[in-house]
Amino acid sequence: MSKWEYKVIDSVILKEKKIISSTESMESFEIFLNKLGKEGWEIIDLEFEKIGNDVGSFYGLAKRKIG
Numbered sequence: 001m002s003k004w005e006y007k008v009i010d011s012v013i014l015k016e017k018k019i020i021s022s023t024e025s026m027e028s029f030e031i032f033l034n035k036l037g038k039e040g041w042e043i044i045d046l047e048f049e050k051i052g053n054d055v056g057s058f059y060g061l062a063k064r065k066i067g
Contacts, residue, residue: 002065003065003066003067004063004064004065004066005063005064005066006061006062006063007036007041007061007062007063007064008059008060008061009036009043009046009058009059009060009061009062010058010059010060011048011056011057011058011059012057014032019032020032036062039064040064040065041062041063041064042062042063042064043060043061043062044060044061044062044063045060045061046058046059046060046061047059047060048060
């Protein structure tokens with residue numbers, strides 16, 4: 001049986017930790033998501049409000065196998 005770990009993705013938290021900027025572009029957001037993918041994370045839910053060319057606010061959930 002597979003074991004999983006989960007990560008909450010929240011724009012407010014990521015901006016506070018300076019992982020992404022407060023005016024993140026879609027291209028930069030894709031770079032962030034690709035980085036998660038390289039670390040083994042799979043996005044299983046993602047909701048966001050796009051504001052013009054900026055991502056705006058978003059939240060979601062990612063998972064990856066343990067071990």
